[in-house]
Amino acid sequence: MYKMKNRKFIAFLIIVILIVLIIGNSLLSTKNVYEKEVDGHNGPIRVEVKIFNDIIEEIKILEHNETIEVVESTLDLIPKNIISRQSGNIDLITGATITGQAIIDAVSQCAKKAGLDLFSIKANQTNDINYNQKEYINVDVVVIGAGGAGLSAAVSASQHGASVLVIEKMTEIGGNTVRSIGMYNAVNPELQKPLGINDSEDIFFQETFLGGKELADPKLVEILTSQAYAGMLWLEDLGVKFDTQVDSCLGGEYARGYYTMSHNGSDYIKSLNKYCTNNEVDILLETKGTSLIVEDNKITGIIAKQHNKEIIITANKGVVIATGGFGYNIEKRMDYDNSLTADMLCSNAPGTTGDGIEMAKDVGANLINMEYIETYPLGDAYDGGLRNNIPDSINNGILINSDGKRFIAEDANRDNLSESILAQNEGFAYSVVDSDYLKDEKDIAYLEGLVSTGVVTKTFNIEELASKLMVDQNILEDEINKYNKFVDNQNDKDFNRKNLINKIDEPPFYYAKKKPTIHYTLGGIQINENTSVINTQGKVIKNLFAAGEVTGGIHGANRLGGNSLPDIIVFGKIAGYNAAMN
Ligand SMILES: Cc1cc2nc3c(=O)[nH]c(=O)nc-3n(C[C@H](O)[C@H](O)[C@H](O)COP(=O)(O)OP(=O)(O)OC[C@H]3O[C@@H](n4cnc5c(N)ncnc54)[C@H](O)[C@@H]3O)c2cc1C
Incomplete structure (x- = not known):
């Protein structure tokens, strides 16, 4: 009888302990939800932040009065970037800096309530997990830079059967492409003719070549102007939707510019990224390409840094440099034009610092038209x-x-x-x-x-x-x-x-x-019609390709407005194809 009572008591005790443990544990690891209202540009912005075990898991903008067309990418990207970095030390987006800063302030105040400092080292500790590690990756094609040219190269290489990896040094993909107004020049008689615009590929060529003061490589201009429309159709296949409006961009004479539906470069990046997500093309963020690997007179890969980890990526078929221009790098732009001083404004993304140009130069690449900065x-x-x-x-x-x-x-x-x-x-x-x-x-x-x-x-x-x-x-x-x-x-x-x-x-x-x-750096790495990088002796550097604003020779000394987006798509596609078929 005593034993029976004792057993019941022990069972009761176990249940009580279990309940206490469960409640205690759930109390310790509660998902805390905080709310904060801050002043935006047009009035209050109300932000909700979920924090679980000292990690910011979710940020919702509950209410705001900002102008959606102006702040759309800020509302999307600022919360994502705070979460991916677990930090408030992130770049603001030009045109919507007040809104971006307000969101960071709101999240920071919520984090404070949870005992976190969004700007302390502790808040960034997830960045240091792989301290001093090395990682080895092997793929067919590695692309450096996840802007429009890099993603086009990645998609094109993947469409031609290659395994592809993209590395991007920033916390987000898109580079200057995502900031662009999205105007894409092409000759499209179907839309131009009814408006009385008598355009042709030849006029497009002449305008581009003469506009560039005859300093561009005519073979590259020919490829750009004759393949721009095919590039547009390729984008449509990938899901990009174009407006039927035909416009002429500032600096361009003939109306042959098309916008995507949201008049925003993010439309290109979203569709290219969607292909990558659906087709096993990995994109490593916060991974900076630092130097190219050369073996037996050819490029065999790239060394990259991801926080404090070194990643050695070998590429069976080729490396595509698509790191964009160097407009954001004050020292570098002043090396080529010393009137472009630090006090000048800049429309470019912070990642456009000319890294790819330096990496290519280190392996003997020839640089052209570097002094032309728009x-x-x-x-x-x-x-x-x-x-x-x-x-x-x-x-x-x-x-x-x-x-x-x-x-x-x-x-x-x-x-x-x-x-x-x-x-x-x-x-x-x-x-x-x-x-x-x-x-x-x-x-x-x-x-x-x-x-x-x-x-x-x-x-x-x-x-x-x-x-x-x-x-x-x-x-x-x-x-x-x-x-x-x-x-x-x-x-x-x-x-x-x-x-x-x-x-x-x-x-x-x-x-x-x-x-x-x-706004735009016209000079860069010299390439041939296959986007192969050319060295200072005029020879191809084997297995090395380049596309986009990182290259020179396509626009000469002056670029027509709306000519860069077809450039990055047309030459990005060619680079991906040639790397995959190498
Ligand atoms: C505000 C603005 C509006 C524009 N509007 C138009 C327009 O309407 N029409 C038009 O034709 N052109 C326009 N342009 C120009 C055009 O957008 C750019 O020239 C083009 O998008 C460049 O594409 P890209 O892929 O070469 O470079 P980007 O899109 O800049 O991409 C380069 C990427 O490489 C990354 N990167 C750099 N270094 C490294 C490294 N070491 N390792 C890994 N990643 C690295 C960068 O972070 C970046 O994400 C505009 C430009 C700006 C800034």
Whole structure:
């Protein structure tokens, strides 16, 4: 009887202990959910953060009043990057820096409540797990850089049967491609002819070659201009959807530019990345290519660093360098053009530091046209980005300096525009438009969105416009009246502007402050028609390919707006194909 009672008591005790353990454990490892409201650009942003065992697992933006067209990628990428790095030390996205910083602040305050410091070393400790390790990987093709050129090369190599690995040094894929406006030049008679645009591959070639001051390699220009349309169809097969709008980009004469549906380079990256995810093309993030491996006079792989781990990647067939340009590297750009000083704005992604050019140079590659670095004349005067532009302002608006005067034909090429804006008092210009040229509801909503963020200012008459621009009203009025007469007579007597399609006569008037921003590096690694890298003796470096902004010789001394996206797709595809078939 006593034994029986004792057994019951022991069983009861075990159950109690188990319950205490389970509750205790679940209390210790509760998934804590925190909420914080912070000030964004247009009002409060409410953020929810889930933290489990000191790890930030989920970040949700519950509410915000930001302009979605402006902040879309920030709302997507900032939470993802905080989670992948477990840190607040991440790059903001130009054009939406206030929103990005607000999200980081909100997450940081939630983390604090959970006893975490988002900016401390502890918060980054997951980065150090593989301290001092070495890893060996073997694939057919390794691609350095996960921008548009690198992902196109990876997809193309995979489509031709190769096993492919992509390495990307940043926390996110996309490089400059994801920041682009997405305009893709190609000759597409189906869309151009009904609009009366008599374009041809030959005109496209001539415009590109002459625009580049005849310094590009004509064979490469021929490939670009004749294969751009095929590249567009290839993208459509991968899921990219193009708008039917045909446009001419700043600096390009013929209207042959197509946008993706969201007018955003992220559309290209999403579709290329989707192919990679579905077809076992791995992308290693935060993995920086540091040097190429050379054996028996050919390239056999690449050494990369991932935090403190060294990864030795051998490639049976080839290595594709697709690391983009060097616009973000102040020292390097000043080596080639010392007028591009540190105080200049830059539209580029932080990863564009010219690493691939250095790696290729170390194995004997020839570099060409390095001194040609393009500034985009109409960068956002506050952060150097391009996203916050008044839609189609260059074709329909005018540029005014701080004296209230026009100073150049607004349809001049990019070099002349930038030079001329920098020569004005304080090196900036106001881009001014009226309101009757915007027929598209989407563009009007976008413009009004920019007004609400303060990037664009709306004024209801010339008097208010002059007062906000702080210029003499009589001077501004005379200048606008003169310009409107030029449009009536189709003759710009002051600057010989050719494109005279819209008068500045319909209030409200909108304006934004613009400054030239470092935008595109035209020079780089010399390649041949197969994208094989050429050495300083004019010979092919075996197994080494390059594509995208890292190369030189495709645009010569000046690039037509909208010509880079077809460049990275066409030559990325060729590089992937040749590496896979090597
Ligand atoms: C704001 C903006 C708007 C633009 N709009 C247009 C447009 O509308 N139309 C047009 O034709 N062109 C446009 N351009 C130009 C065009 O977007 C770029 O030239 C093009 O996207 C470059 O593609 P890429 O693949 O060569 O380089 P990127 O897209 O820059 O990719 C290079 C990648 O390599 C990575 N990388 C660098 N070094 C290493 C390393 N050592 N190891 C691993 N990874 C590395 C980088 O982090 C980056 O992700 C625009 C450019 C900008 C900045």
